[in-house]
Amino acid sequence: MKENDTKTQYELNKGLAQMLKGGVIMDVTTPEQAKIAESAGACAVMALERIPADIRAAGGVARMSDPAMIKRIQAAVTIPVMAKCRIGHFAEAQVLEAIDIDYIDESEVLSPADDTYHIKKSDFHVPFVCGARDIGEALRRIDEGAAMIRTKGEPGTGDVIQAVRHMRAVMSGIAKITAMNEREMLAAAAEMRVPYELVKNVHDLKRLPVVNFAAGGIATPADASLMMQLGADGVFVGSGIFKSENPAKRADAIVKAVTNYKDASLIAKVSENLGGAMVGINADEIKTIMEERGK
Amino acid sequence: MNIGVLAVQGAFIEHENMLRSLGAECRELRCREDIDHLDGIVLPGGESTVQARLLTELSMMTPLKKLIESGVPVLATCAGLILLAEHIDGGEAPHIATLPVTVRRNAYGRQSASFCCRASFGTMADVPMMFIRAPFIESVGDGVEIMAHDSSDAQNITAVKYKNQLAMAFHPELTNDTRIHEYFLKLVARRRG
Numbered sequence: 001m002k003e004n005d006t007k008t009q010y011e012l013n014k015g016l017a018q019m020l021k022g023g024v025i026m027d028v029t030t031p032e033q034a035k036i037a038e039s040a041g042a043c044a045v046m047a048l049e050r051i052p053a054d055i056r057a058a059g060g061v062a063r064m065s066d067p068a069m070i071k072r073i074q075a076a077v078t079i080p081v082m083a084k085c086r087i088g089h090f091a092e093a094q095v096l097e098a099i100d101i102d103y104i105d106e107s108e109v110l111s112p113a114d115d116t117y118h119i120k121k122s123d124f125h126v127p128f129v130c131g132a133r134d135i136g137e138a139l140r141r142i143d144e145g146a147a148m149i150r151t152k153g154e155p156g157t158g159d160v161i162q163a164v165r166h167m168r169a170v171m172s173g174i175a176k177i178t179a180m181n182e183r184e185m186l187a188a189a190a191e192m193r194v195p196y197e198l199v200k201n202v203h204d205l206k207r208l209p210v211v212n213f214a215a216g217g218i219a220t221p222a223d224a225s226l227m228m229q230l231g232a233d234g235v236f237v238g239s240g241i242f243k244s245e246n247p248a249k250r251a252d253a254i255v256k257a258v259t260n261y262k263d264a265s266l267i268a269k270v271s272e273n274l275g276g277a278m279v280g281i282n283a284d285e286i287k288t289i290m291e292e293r294g295k
Numbered sequence: 296m297n298i299g300v301l302a303v304q305g306a307f308i309e310h311e312n313m314l315r316s317l318g319a320e321c322r323e324l325r326c327r328e329d330i331d332h333l334d335g336i337v338l339p340g341g342e343s344t345v346q347a348r349l350l351t352e353l354s355m356m357t358p359l360k361k362l363i364e365s366g367v368p369v370l371a372t373c374a375g376l377i378l379l380a381e382h383i384d385g386g387e388a389p390h391i392a393t394l395p396v397t398v399r400r401n402a403y404g405r406q407s408a409s410f411c412c413r414a415s416f417g418t419m420a421d422v423p424m425m426f427i428r429a430p431f432i433e434s435v436g437d438g439v440e441i442m443a444h445d446s447s448d449a450q451n452i453t454a455v456k457y458k459n460q461l462a463m464a465f466h467p468e469l470t471n472d473t474r475i476h477e478y479f480l481k482l483v484a485r486r487r488g
Contacts, residue, residue: 004409004410004411008410008411011411011425011469012406012409012410012411012425012427013406015306015409015425015427015466015469016406016409016427016428018306018309018340018469019305019306019340019341019342019373019374019427019428020341020342021304021305021306021307021308021341022302022303022304022305022307022341023304023305023341023342023345038344039348041344041345041348041349042345043304043341043342043345044342074405078344078400078401079342079344079345080342080405080406080428097407100404100405100407101405101406102405102406102428103406125407126406126407127406255345255348255349256349256352256353258304259302259303259304259325259349259353260325260326260353263325263326266326
């Protein structure tokens with residue numbers, strides 16, 4: 001019963017992402033944080049040793065987390081657990097698959113391991129989510145086997161501008177493809193270095209063929225609502241929760257803002273007295289530009 | 296007919312698309328005020344912990360329970376089955392608790408154990424079934440009709456019908472087979488008379 005063929009496995013992996021829609025995926029570094037996230041309504045957690053803001057502060061090479069630490073988080077919660085590997089580091093991905101992780105994020109937050117190739121994700125059973133800044137990057141990652149896409153944003157900054165830019169770019173790319181005729185789609189496929197069938201699929205569906213989340217710099221309920229209104233299927237919150245003054249309350253508020261993202265009076269209510277947000281840094285004041293990793 | 300699709304979190308659009316393709320009207324249920332004048336209810340897949348929490352916090356649990364108890368047909372998939380169950384293995388407190396079954400969450404294991412199979416559903420043969428971090432039903436109470444089993448040797452119960460409640464561990468909304476949704480709409484039409 002367990003041996004799924006490749007096509008079936010991909011459908012199951014895309015399906016898991018569909019179940020996460022309308023939800024918030026939270027970065028956690030300890031089992032205690034994972035439990036706080038779960039009871040505040042996270043639909044999944046991302047287990048990592050350091051959240052992006054601390055990776056940025058520490059500098060140096062950022063790698064996959066200690067499997068023992070990931071396992072402790074897996075044991076602490078019943079919701080899906082994700083973990084990050086470096087771009088192109090298929091051996092880290094194999095390790096994460098071996099410890100039965102639910103989703104791998106091939107992430108620009110960690111130091112890239114390969115500046116030419118991303119992981120050939122279709123070789124794996126485990127699903128992958130990848131960052132994308134525009135429709136071309138999104139389709140290249142999907143072509144490699146990603147079952148879920150997220151904006152890159154600029155992680156660990158608390159500045160939402162890049163996530164907005166990337167979401168708008170993906171959405172406008174979809175709108176353009178939707179309006180294309182066959183010859184234009186052939187040219188676009190060649191330009192983006194992806195198969196024609198994938199472009200045609202976007203054209204027919206009028207959306208990406210996989211779930212598309214927002215990530216990078218989301219720190220408030222209004223940030224989450226903004227990304228949902230721009231077309232995100234759900235939201236990743238990295239540093240924004242556990243770098244804030246009252247993580248449980250902020251997590252709960254962001255979850256409610258995602259569910260009722262069009263209801264401004266509800267978002268006003270949940271935004272009251274949240275305590276300090278993460279301090280944040282402006283995305284144009286930083287030296288390490290993570291979003292440019294892996295194109 | 297007007298079908299309310301619970302839309303606090305999860306794969307609700309997939310149900311709406313399938314129901315609309317069959318001619319039904321759908322309304323997304325995101326707050327208490329949305330739960331009004333419904334001919335049928337869909338509880339979609341997603342994370343049951345998240346959905347249950349939002350149902351409570353948004354004061355939707357009681358009105359939904361009342362509606363189901365009043366006989367409005369409900370179609371529940373995966374997380375929806377967990378919301379309906381009267382008993383959840385492992386001591387978790389039940390949520391809507393209108394369906395006399397005991398479910399086990401993540402019964403097959405993590406994502407690596409997710410699978411597809413084809414099996415019978417009531418009188419329908421060869422129905423494609425996608426199980427994603429799925430629960431199964433450990434035992435059923437009086438009057439619960441078993442609609443489907445999985446293809447394992449254990450023959451775990453994966454779908455049941457009890458009065459107006461149709462609940463399953465798998466995701467018909469992720470396939471191209473519309474028979475289960477058609478069956479649900481027939482239950483809705485029959486009640487409307």
